[in-house]
Amino acid sequence: MATEVRKFEAWDWVLFALMLGISAVIGIFYAVKEFMNKDSNNADYLMGGRNMQLVPVAISILVSFMSAILILGTPAEMYTAGTLYFMYLIGMILAIILSALIFVPLLYPLRLTSSFEYLQLRFNSRAAKLTGTVIMIIQQILYMGIASYAPSTALEAVTGFPTWATIITVGCGSTFYTFLGGMKAVVWTDVFQAVVMIAGILAIVIQGAMKVGGMNTVWRINEDWHRIEFWNANFNPTTRHSI
Template structure:
């Protein structure tokens, strides 16, 4: 393994990170002071149904994008290959079906909560309460993971402990959401979306150049069978085209079509047609982000393949108990590394570009601040 010196998190990296957090808080304060003080509950929750298509589309998209996708897709491409890439196709199908089926169902009802529909449908308030409680429980578990992932990455680059990052993002997210209402949430998501796209693109460009160019990255990935797609119908195969596409379509239909986050956003639009467009615009967005993050994984793999090192099997990423290759009874190999560390390690120890670590950490936390 080639010896590498870790890049330090400099003052400008901290500045980028802090500006990202403060911008989210500032947007919430702005909308709290510019009109929400006299707002009704419905206008607070739906922004007076005056939101535009592109901001809502970006907001919906960012509501289901987190550090889990950025870090997970990179590690998946590095370790196993292209099958997970087709999750973008499954999500795109779900967005298309949601725009055709669920938006025309919920939008005319002028509801502020997906669970209002349950009360209307079954004429029972208890059904709405049960649905709300189940959402709260599921979101607590999901947000725990979504906030832990970027906090771990930040701890790897700075002296800031995981608990401090989680508390800080939790407080900021709670404040801007509470005081700013739906407008603050949507426009904060727009800002975070721009940060995420710029950060991932920057990492991909620099990483690809470090690995020898996109042609070389693609060649190495092909030689290592990382571009192969498994069309096997065997349900015991770890991932296949069919399991990824069908599974993601079904799971995404709930979040994109009937999930509270989506319903509240597309019901805040002016017209039914604009609501359908806001949902449909997530199709290209999903394809772009999946492609960018998957290509980042290939760039990382190409670099370490060139220098002859499987970084996940070294003690530099995670501890030795986490870095083991095991073979399960289901005939596929599973790494147990600290995969959260893979892309941050590559950025800090290989790319070593000024301000890039700060931008990348901002990308990860942009997915948690929502």
């Protein structure tokens, strides 16, 4: 019996447009707010006035790492290769701790606009700053290509909306609210998008678990297929996942 493939309906398109619209409105709101504020300057636009609250900024940083590569790729990796992939979180946690203890105390008091400015201060060389900036631009262009292509192909699969059109639509929307609202718009749009992403993930997990009979059944099925694995001390470099 063939599985019915659900396509986008009118309400799905409304929600899709609403999400893009809310992001654009946030950009417009902060653009108008900064225009009305006679004391605003470049620091307010680029750095959010350096006085934004902790929680929104933390959520914004979190969302910066939650691309389609993570949302689509990590579940697929664990589904095919098992749960030992979680070990990479240990490295991520250690990296975050080291950054908080070493780099933040070093860079924050300097009140730099970009970490690349530190290269110029450290080596007394404008070429060092430009080199780091160019490398970062190239890396981000390559990364954004993959991060934009992944959700666009997923959207095309369920809607028939062309991949190239999705990339252009989302890219223009992101550029619009960033250009108008600056850093404050970016942070608060990230907060809004974080709520949408987390709600979507929870909906999938809860609905999926309910369909198969609960989390106990989910766990049992994965154990039967030998996907539950939390320790593998095999040092063979050809092993898919190990410590």
